[in-house]
Amino acid sequence: MKLLATSLLLYLSFLLEANAIRISGRRIPWEERLQKRGVMSATLQDDGDLKYFTNITLNDEVFPVLIDTGSSDLYVAGNVAGAGNTGKTATVNYAIGAASGPILTAKMELEEFTVMNQAFILDQSGNNPKGEGLIGLGPNSGSEIHTTLNNPNGDTPLDRIFRQNASTPNYLTIYLGRSEDPTDPFPGDLTIGHPVTGFENVTSMPKLPVFEVSDGLGQHWQTLLDADGIIGPDGQPVQVTSHVKNGGKNRLNAIFDSGFSLPQVPKAVADAFYARVPGAKLTNYTGLGEVYSLPCNVELNVTFKLGNVSYPMHPLDTSLSSLGKTDELGNPVCIGAFQPIQPGAEASTYDMILGMAFLRNAYMLINYGDFVDGSSSKTADPYLQLLPLTADLAEAHSDFVRVRLMGVDDTGDFKLLPASVLPPDNDDNSDNDDESFAQKVHPYLPYIIAGSAVLGAALLIAIAMCIAKSRRQRYRRLHDPAPAGLEYGQQHGQVYGQQYSQQYGGQEYDPYSHDAPFTQYQPSRRY
Template identity: 55%
Template sequence: MSGITRTSLWEDNNSLFWLTRGACVVVLSCPSGSSDLWVAGNVPSAQSTGKTASVTYAIGAASGSIMTAAMEFDEYSVQNQAFISVAVDSDHPANMGVIGLGPNSASEIYEQFDNDAGDNPLNRIFETNTSAPNYLTVLLGRSDDTDNPYPGNLTVGEVVAGYENITSQPKLSVLQDQDTGGQHWQTLLDKDGIIGPDGEVIQAQSVVEGLDQLVVVFDTGFSLPQVPTAVASAIYSRVPGASFVNVAAASGNVWTLPCNVELNVTFKFGGVSFPVNPLDTNLGALNVKGSDGNEVCVGSFQPITTAASSTFDMILGMAFLRNAYLLVDLGDYVDGSTASTADPYIQLLTLTNPAEAHKDFVDQRLGGVDNTDSTAQKIKPYLPYIIAGSVAVAILMIVAAAACLGSRKRRQYQHLHEPAPAGLPVYEQPPFPRYQRPHRRY
């Protein structure tokens, strides 16, 4: 059986096909940070369960009657798959929807049934196809095709051809959340596991009590990874022309910076380094304008706010996952697993070659002329300013996050569905020393 489903991914518009007996083809977003399936509009042959459910995000929501219908996912077939039938409106176009790839225990539909009738699609696939390995993989990338700049593959039960080495990578244990309804695909970052643009370790304290390592959630539904404020500040704050500005689509402040600045950042998991392509650290083509009307780029690694939690520290989304092939083995998280079933784990395969990534940046952002400075300046003399500025920004983030968290019953993610608008107001420049060399390579 071929378990590979080809997908086309751009920002949060991750699309695949969901089929019913009535030959209804539905285009779906597939975030790994949510766990429910919903579809807008009529699904032929769907049957009512007499139940309702709602899925609430920091931006947007979906609610309606819980229905069941036959589902085909590539060559896998599932009968009576439960989903939320959502009324069509401007926010929920007909034949559009979301198929959550997260743990079953976090499903709102499952909560209404509290038995396998409410299991999410991944669980149903593995329950009804017992010979299929209990894992999914996500491979994101980039191409020169302007109509499809970020292609990708989603697989169930097997790996993408040519990337079989992922199964020999370190197995990262999935950390259990004390609140099963808030369970995500999350693991530990290595100690001193973030290397900043200057080649130095970025220090950050976990919000999880008793841990000296950062807890990381992997979520394909996030365009912009969410990181501790100190991490975002260490990456972007001292870049000449960088600003911490309000972006409507992000419902808050984000770092913007000149598009010609190369920033190199590395994350470490299981003793393996995962360098991030500078084209992902400094995102372009988002239609963001600075105060002078010229285009600016957006820093991918943004301070975590409305998605903040006391059980994890950061969410690594698409900007990171274009640099690492992701495999999630559900293990005994599949409903009905036996005691002998192994615990769930995550594997990552690094995809980015730093030298090739540098050339990509020079070709795309600097017109092929490499005028970057390959010698990184040390920032230790400026640490007092960095600490002071990071604390100031952190206080603002904590206040904002507390207000958002206090207003909702369960943790909610902030999905960025739209590019940032033009004509953004520029906030007062943060109190950090600035690098002065143009086109600097960090």
């Protein structure tokens, strides 16, 4: 009976998890960690340099593909026997790297879902490992394949799945595990149409509206943090202003992107997290850019707030260990996971990119709503829901002590440096009330030009009149008497001539001689 009960429980467990797509993980080179690459389900070997991926098949050929909520295209690097050719090509550019090649079609299988004639890019750029690929989970409007083909045949894999499975709710969920976590070594899942078993209450979390971007740069899963929505390690809100036009000056715009290992945040946020840590240093690593390095024994607790819900970050995710980096003395150092946003990741439509280090602390549900191709604009708005995963702060602290401090808790001795050590905030957007000066002036530009032209013409007329008047005053006809100033000079010359004659033995004074010490008044030269 006991064996029968155990078997029944195992069978029920299998049924509950049958629709979950397991994510697997692996270690990647340091230089690739910033690449926009996604993952689907992983038994994480997380030491800060992992990608999450799952398997798909294209015409029965298996490809591990990285999941990326920050892009919307499927590509593979390798041969797909029997693939159809659309005669079109496409290129997808990522923050680092690209995929480029012909757009082909093949039968795609993703767990229990099968899609016929799914369009994908056969990557021939040489930038990506052979036999692997990436599946973009972003909105269809951001797809290069869809834009190139310009018809439903170019829809993304998720759009195709949603459209041909009418009974499947139009949402997916992503749970990213943490390999270093000694108490919750859950590997990670990606599900379509239902939540991960045990985390069903994600559907009760606040619905965060997805803000639509209509600037031609592609739609992302983007929403707003709360006002004062980032709490630093000192327990105080981080003071930072959004630079996004009409985006809420005191609320930061965030993109949720499973393809970024290191979340990209405004420099003021990274400074608030790490600059007050003794021994921390902003370091420029080749292939990575500027990032804070800091001692690995420092526990930092920071929190993000969205929809009036707090999302604490696990201290194992605020800094990343086991990267083989050392300081000048050869001591191991960790890397601050929240990186000052790098030039390749910046845009005018958002302030930050919350990647893997954040998403390991928030189980994410993405409802596609009207972003599914062919949906009515009146059907439903897309939204995000986030379930906090690091609610037990005592357990998170215990995990940090076991992993980073070898079980010896000396965190009570740590103190942040005074706030005066923080770098000055050079953000020139602090006085920006959602619009730049040029944007404010632009509607009035025709009036400014017309007014300037009138004023310019009036100024030229005034100058011409002044010049004409000046010339009339200075003009003298040849027979007019000399100015009074000349008489003064002659009289003065006669007096001085008498003195000259006495001094030089009776010689007659010649006022026009080169030896004469006094000459007539000369008017100022005009230029």
